Amino acid sequence: MSDHIRPPVYSSLSKWIHWITALLVLMIIPGGILMIRMHEGELQNQIFDLHRSFGVTVFALAFMRVAARQIFGVPAPSQSLTPFERRASIGVHHALIALLVIMPLLGWLMTSAYRVDVSVFGLFTLPHLMPQSEPIYDALAATHKTLGFVMAGLILTHIGAAIMHTFIKRDGVLQRMLPTRR
Numbered sequence: 702m703s704d705h706i707r708p709p710v711y712s713s714l715s716k717w718i719h720w721i722t723a724l725l726v727l728m729i730i731p732g733g734i735l736m737i738r739m740h741e742g743e744l745q746n747q748i749f750d751l752h753r754s755f756g757v758t759v760f761a762l763a764f765m766r767v768a769a770r771q772i773f774g775v776p777a778p779s780q781s782l783t784p785f786e787r788r789a790s791i792g793v794h795h796a797l798i799a800l801l802v803i804m805p806l807l808g809w810l811m812t813s814a815y816r817v818d819v820s821v822f823g824l825f826t827l828p829h830l831m832p833q834s835e836p837i838y839d840a841l842a843a844t845h846k847t848l849g850f851v852m853a854g855l856i857l858t859h860i861g862a863a864i865m866h867t868f869i870k871r872d873g874v875l876q877r878m879l880p881t882r883r
């Protein structure tokens with residue numbers, strides 16, 4: 702999108718999707734790391750169910766986010782960014798959006814390969830995407846794990862940049878994403 706037709710601010714919808722997704726992912730990643738390292742039992746099963754259900758919610762929100770970006774557009778990067786910061790922020794944002802689609806899809810695929818149902822908050826069950834296969838499950842689980850840690854690194858970079866802009870550069874970059882600002 703060229704700069705002259707960009708909106709001056711993020712749409713309200715984009716902002717709400719951003720913060721709900723942030724909250725969910727900040728529960729999903731530590732929860733995912735914890736759940737596979739805890740004792741087997743009812744509590745572990747419940748955390749697995751929540752992990753999958755929140756993950757599917759993130760998947761749906763990712764499509765809504767992409768649709769909101771297409772419909773309402775996204776504002777140009779802040780004028781206060783250096784050329785490096787501009788390139789880095791666009792790269793991190795695009796990688797995170799891609800992972801918001803790829804991670805749930807990998808989770809859904811691997812759970813299908815393991816032949817466990819993906820029940821979304823007990824409300825409905827997603828169809829299996831592929832036949833049962835242990836080797837494919839192992840490969841997908843390893844990819845899900847690696848990309849989960851890549852995603853955690855990108856999120857820490859993203860949060861670190863927001864802190865730097867708020868407390869060191871004080872240039873209002875974080876405020877652009879706050880729901881209160883019009």
Ligand code: HEM
Pocket residue numbers: 726729730731733734737752753754755756757759800801804805806807808809812819842845846849850852
């Ligand atoms: C944004 C979405 C998601 C993120 C960021 C995410 C992240 C993670 C992380 C960090 C782990 C722990 C990996 C490890 O330490 O070995 C994990 C495990 C797991 N996730 Fe997800 N996940 C997401 C969505 C999903 C979805 C939608 C499903 C299923 C429908 C799913 C199924 C699983 C399963 C079954 C495991 C355990 C894998 C194993 O047994 O090794 N995840 N996830």
